[in-house]
Amino acid sequence: MILNAIKIALKVLARRKFFTFISLFGTSFTLIVLVVVAALLDIFIRPGGPERNMPRMLGLYQCVMKSEGGNSTWSGSPGYRFLSRHVKTMQSPEKITIFSSHNTVSIYEGTDKYNIGLRHTDATYWEVLDFRFIEGVPFDAHHEQQASQVAVINQQTKERFFGSGSALGETIEIDGQTFEVIGVVENVPATNRSAYADVWVPIPTKKNRDYLDAMMGGFNALLLARSRSDFPAIKREYAAVLQQIDWPDPHGDFEMLGGVDTPLEVMARKFFNETEEGEVSTGVLTAVMSLAALIFMLLPSMNLTNINLSRIMERASEIGIRKSFGANSRHLVLQFVIENLVLTAIAGLIGFLGAYVILWSITQSDLFAYATFSPNFRVFAAGLLLILVFGTMSGVYPAWKMARMHPVYALKGGQS
């Protein structure tokens, strides 16, 4: 019975090409968008690469400095003085690293100009983030203290400037400074907010020393917790730190606001523009995103229900015929549900393949350097399940309604 219903479903779908196309397009398009958006979000929330330990990390990317009374407000990335004197000394995190924001600088080789991403970092950076070294080692605390002109470069930079041989011991000139290459790492995806760069050098090699006194600007920090359960304690300690800042100008009456965030909290902070709050709630953001996804799913599902309803009304006569020849309500409901399931399964396959092709295209493009996007099976499965539920419901209700129709009326096409 079920095999036969599948066979009939395929025949009906093949014959009703327009209906089949509309239904398949609606469902597979919804799945494609859902899976692609989820894959893009996922790679920022769970970045992988050197940031694979991100679930244990809190980031400090933004803070707000206000003068007393709020006459002047500076909002942006924190400064080195604030991070090194107040954040780096925090006790509750396992490790804390300070590093500069990603800067694009130009390197000249002969007449050719290359733009590369540069970061200044401390030595702990290499302990907090999980870089894969192809050759050499990272710079250490000694290099940092001595302001050694050493650099770690990525594979692409190595291949561009030094070819296929070893780059260790070679030098690279950046912005008038010469650095010795001591390590080469695998390329880092651009979606790694804290790790992405082409060249990494020690912070003290910065030519301009103004950063040493800056409370705001140019730097970020990552706080690695022993476990996620330490997050509340770290957040509390950071809040306490903000109350006891040693300001360069003791008469300035400044205050520092903001918080340390998980990637999702960073999103929520931006989404709701809550730059000054110590803590942001991700619940509302999750609810808003879930609701948006649900509405997005609901629209094609309602459309499918509508199509199903009108389609099944067109088939009232068929229901009458089947009832006349011995079909009971269960047979009819089963047949229409299987038709919907077959349709959804085909749409699911198209949706998954479509999402895969789009994500592969994004990966191949230079939109996000070195990043690899792949479909998230959990999102795909959840989306498919939702569509399946909506699709089944949209098929069951009309089928159940029609299956109960008086056979004589059904034979007349649902007209009395």
Add this chain to the structure above:
Amino acid sequence: MIQLEQVGKVYRTEKIETLALADVNISIPQGAFVSIMGPSGCGKSTLLNMMGLLDQPSDGEVRISGQNMSHMGDGDLARFRNQHIGFVFQSFHLIPDLKVIDNVEIPLLYRSLTHKERTRLAHAALDRVGLSSRVDHFPSQLSGGQQQRVAIARAIVGEPSYILADEPTGNLDSQMGDQVMGILEGLNEERQATIVMVTHDEEMAKRSHRIIRLFDGRQVDA
């Protein structure tokens, strides 16, 4: 045997009551070929629907093969129709999305048969009505006469004891109508199938064993 005792049917809406049948007593023995005649709206199709268990009487009882059908549930009625009754409709009622062979197989889908067995029986039924060469056609690719022959193949594929035909020649020209009548007569003679046929055509009716006449929902001649 089909027996109708004191059968009446009233269609009720909020505003009006329509008497479709009243006090109908009919007994059709096994193997009979009976025609039902009467003017439009006199209750012929309603009567046929009662016999085919597609509709329930408001009064009286319908007995088929000795069983009182009044107390059967929908599931049992569906099973009985599937096992014992075959329908032929004026407008053929073939499913346009399905090929001829799949249309003919429909009654067998609701029996415990293998695909191979269903196909064998459907081919045999189509052979019986002379349409073996049209198994893979869709209904829209056939003439009216051919479509009605497919409908007859569908009605007989399950070898039912009763074939109920509602104006089976009504949409056909005289030559095709004659062909369809020939098939029905053959089924009646060779397989002893009981055939009840609603018709407007006096000539067709005369070819049956007996004519039941209705007027305004009442039996006027049996």
